[in-house]
Amino acid sequence: MKLTCDIDVHHLTRVEGHGNIHIRIRNGEVVKAQWEVVETPRFFEAMLVGKKWENAPYLCGRICGICSIGHTLASIRAVENCFNIVPSEQTAKLRLLLKHMETLQSHILHLYFLAAPDFLNTGSVFPLIKSHPEVVQRAARLKLLANDCCDVIGGRRLHPTRTVVGGFTMLPDKYQLEQLRQRLETSMADLEQSAELFASFAIPDFSRETEFVSLKGKGSYPFIGGSLVSTDGVELPENEYLQMTNEYCVENSTSKWSRLSRDSFAVGSLARLNNNFAHLHPSAQEVAKGLGLAPVNHNPFMNNVAQLVECVHVVQDAIRLIRELTAAEWQEVRQQVTPQAGTGVAAVEVPRGILYHCYECDQDGRIVKADCVIPTSQNHANIQHDIQALADNYAKKGSSDKEIELLAEMLVRAYDPCISCSVH
Amino acid sequence: MSAELSYMGVDLTRPRVAFFELSSCEGCQLQLLNKEASLLDFFNLLQVVQFREAMSEKDDTYDVAFVEGSVTRADEEERLKIIRKRAKILIAFGSCACFGGVNQLKNRFADQDWVKREVYGDFAIDTQPVRPLADIVEVDVNIYGCPVKKEEVERIVTDLVVGKTILYPKYPVCMDCKANENICLFDLGEPCLGPVTRAGCDAWCPNNRMGCWGCRGPAEAANVEQLKNIMAEHGFSSETLLDRLECFGGFSAFVDGLRQPQQDTGKQGSGI
Ligand code: SF4
Ligand code: SF4
Ligand code: SF4
Numbered sequence: 001m002k003l004t005c006d007i008d009v010h011h012l013t014r015v016e017g018h019g020n021i022h023i024r025i026r027n028g029e030v031v032k033a034q035w036e037v038v039e040t041p042r043f044f045e046a047m048l049v050g051k052k053w054e055n056a057p058y059l060c061g062r063i064c065g066i067c068s069i070g071h072t073l074a075s076i077r078a079v080e081n082c083f084n085i086v087p088s089e090q091t092a093k094l095r096l097l098l099k100h101m102e103t104l105q106s107h108i109l110h111l112y113f114l115a116a117p118d119f120l121n122t123g124s125v126f127p128l129i130k131s132h133p134e135v136v137q138r139a140a141r142l143k144l145l146a147n148d149c150c151d152v153i154g155g156r157r158l159h160p161t162r163t164v165v166g167g168f169t170m171l172p173d174k175y176q177l178e179q180l181r182q183r184l185e186t187s188m189a190d191l192e193q194s195a196e197l198f199a200s201f202a203i204p205d206f207s208r209e210t211e212f213v214s215l216k217g218k219g220s221y222p223f224i225g226g227s228l229v230s231t232d233g234v235e236l237p238e239n240e241y242l243q244m245t246n247e248y249c250v251e252n253s254t255s256k257w258s259r260l261s262r263d264s265f266a267v268g269s270l271a272r273l274n275n276n277f278a279h280l281h282p283s284a285q286e287v288a289k290g291l292g293l294a295p296v297n298h299n300p301f302m303n304n305v306a307q308l309v310e311c312v313h314v315v316q317d318a319i320r321l322i323r324e325l326t327a328a329e330w331q332e333v334r335q336q337v338t339p340q341a342g343t344g345v346a347a348v349e350v351p352r353g354i355l356y357h358c359y360e361c362d363q364d365g366r367i368v369k370a371d372c373v374i375p376t377s378q379n380h381a382n383i384q385h386d387i388q389a390l391a392d393n394y395a396k397k398g399s400s401d402k403e404i405e406l407l408a409e410m411l412v413r414a415y416d417p418c419i420s421c422s423v424h
Numbered sequence: 425m426s427a428e429l430s431y432m433g434v435d436l437t438r439p440r441v442a443f444f445e446l447s448s449c450e451g452c453q454l455q456l457l458n459k460e461a462s463l464l465d466f467f468n469l470l471q472v473v474q475f476r477e478a479m480s481e482k483d484d485t486y487d488v489a490f491v492e493g494s495v496t497r498a499d500e501e502e503r504l505k506i507i508r509k510r511a512k513i514l515i516a517f518g519s520c521a522c523f524g525g526v527n528q529l530k531n532r533f534a535d536q537d538w539v540k541r542e543v544y545g546d547f548a549i550d551t552q553p554v555r556p557l558a559d560i561v562e563v564d565v566n567i568y569g570c571p572v573k574k575e576e577v578e579r580i581v582t583d584l585v586v587g588k589t590i591l592y593p594k595y596p597v598c599m600d601c602k603a604n605e606n607i608c609l610f611d612l613g614e615p616c617l618g619p620v621t622r623a624g625c626d627a628w629c630p631n632n633r634m635g636c637w638g639c640r641g642p643a644e645a646a647n648v649e650q651l652k653n654i655m656a657e658h659g660f661s662s663e664t665l666l667d668r669l670e671c672f673g674g675f676s677a678f679v680d681g682l683r684q685p686q687q688d689t690g691k692q693g694s695g696i
Binding site for chain 1: 445446447449450452453454455458463467475476478481482525526527530533538539540542543547549570571631632633663664667671
């Protein structure tokens with residue numbers, strides 16, 4: 001018998017923000033597959049108009065509770081690029097370290113609290129507290145470590161207090177950094193066990209050829225600034241981001257969508273890894289190989305695995321950064337800021353993919369125009385096309401509607417969407 | 425995790441708790457998951473029946489509703505009214521819910537159509553001026569902060585569970601800041617709203633050499649006039665003061681007189 005089903009997921013759970021999934025299958029044919037974004041917009045880009053530059057990082061961090069550090073750093077970079085400020089080496093290292101720890105925090109939250117329950121057949125992490133206590137404790141340990149690092153460097157794990165245009169308001173304590181380094185070294189064992197856990201999960205067999213967009217690494221795996229690249233061969237400088245994002249509005253979505261060489265493209269861990277595999281730390285490459293992930297991989301469910309690989313990379317790189325920072329004398333914490341009229345663009349790789357902030361300022365540093373392009377909004381079109389193809393594949397295989405519904409939910413979760421962020 | 429719960433020998437029922445979010449960054453909810461050390465103890469106090477960000481199970485019978493975010497669309501207004509009907513205790517969770525939070529900054533533009541066009545061009549988008557929860561329903565408990573401070577959430581929730589009256593500090597952030605022996609930011613050339621802002625965050629920002637932006641709203645008997653003088657004496661413009669006072673909506677009663685034509689973005693149509 002051919003499958004006929006109606007799937008309607010209202011306010012998908014275990015994702016950040018509000019989105020719905022609708023699938024209609026008639027006689028084994030998908031007649032409708034829709035990813036609907038219903039989040040309410042907050043109009044940050046309008047809010048910023050008329051505000052002085054110093055408001056931008058403070059306000060923009062509040063676009064997103066999960067990646068507030070990423071937004072704050074992108075906002076700072078956009079203002080600094082506008083005013084021609086080049087951060088000192090020390091500031092650049094501290095920012096990268098902070099960014100790494102946000103990546104770790106966010107990836108662990110997603111992998112263990114949002115994604116893993118599907119693979120372990122539960123509705124949330126709460127039942128796992130009883131059934132798999134060691135798993136929950138490991139996740140809590142890793143997240144706590146990442147958050148503690150964010151507190152020490154950024155002042156606060158959520159909506160950081162020390163990060164400002166020109167540098168930091170104050171420097172971390174070297175002794176605390178050294179303690180964190182030791183904890184990072186020991187956390188490698190937890191990450192190895194995380195890799196074993198994910199190796200035991202049945203990653204759905206699905207792939208759809210996709211264009212992947214990310215920063216392009218130059219000598220290192222990219223996180224803050226640099227050129228933009230796609231697996232279809234597009235390469236552009238940071239300040240020409242608009243040609244990379246091509247945002248447009250669609251019905252059924254309060255978030256904008258993006259396209260490049262095809263109807264849609266993907267950003268995020270898998271995109272970064274597909275474009276920059278060679279720049280990963282050797283032990284991260286090792287873990288990737290062990291989990292069957294090699295570039296270019298077109299299975300969106302492998303974004304989970306790519307996040308895990310990146311956890312290994314950021315922990316290793318954080319250890320290096322702390323070594324270098326503690327070995328050097330502290331330099332000046334914060335540079336003088338002199339506003340200039342102009343436009344500043346920042347491209348920063350945040351946990352869910354490439355994030356752009358762009359501000360146009362007048363000579364007093366007052367914002368005249370602001371634009372923020374969020375990773376999840378760049379992914380929405382790709383999620384839509386994936387849902388369509390996934391429903392089609394599994395309807396043909398004769399899967400039940402329950403199976404298709406779960407797979408569609410897992411697919412959206414694999415992108416780790418940050419929906420309220422995408423409708424900022 | 426034990427199922428039994430008692431306070432000074434008296435057995436307590438774990439309240440059924442649900443979490444909801446309206447327009448927000450979801451950061452306040454995240455704060456609950458962000459304190460790993462006491463996470464399990466905290467969730468042991470409660471019976472979480474709905475928490476969309478963390479769980480798929482869903483149950484509409486609850487005693488306590490934590491509502492994060494502000495109201496910006498008719499469907500949110502409806503959701504909030506339904507939550508109010510179902511909950512015995514409704515908590516406005518975080519400054520977005522208590523005062524409108526950063527979201528209410530869009531309300532400062534006289535031309536709300538310009539706000540829509542600036543972001544969406546000609547694409548039709550549904551939005552209303554931002555409102556805090558208390559503009560629509562009765563709120564039983566406010567938990568202030570952007571973000572909320574987990575220690576305070578834990579204290580308030582424990583008080584709720586054991587039936588104690590919930591008390592907030594009446595004094596300003598400066599008191600905690602001085603107790604922490606910080607160098608005053610004014611002496612370092614930075615503006616700060618500590619003298620007028622409600623304490624309870626342990627001077628979170630000044631501890632990190634960032635001036636307070638007033639995210640928790642006014643302290644009791646906040647003397648904003650005096651703060652104006654302090655700011656002026658230290659050479660800060662009224663624009664700098666306004667940026668902070670209007671940031672989270674808690675000081676909305678104090679900002680009107682401060683808004684200058686300088687804030688006018690002219691031809692873009694914001695007429696403040
Ligand atoms: S109060 Fe602040 S942290 Fe909490 S939801 Fe609103 S913007 Fe986010
Ligand atoms: S830094 Fe701010 S909170 Fe602290 S004493 Fe000075 S004015 Fe008060
Ligand atoms: S110091 Fe001020 S801005 Fe910072 S958390 Fe406390 S009340 Fe909020």
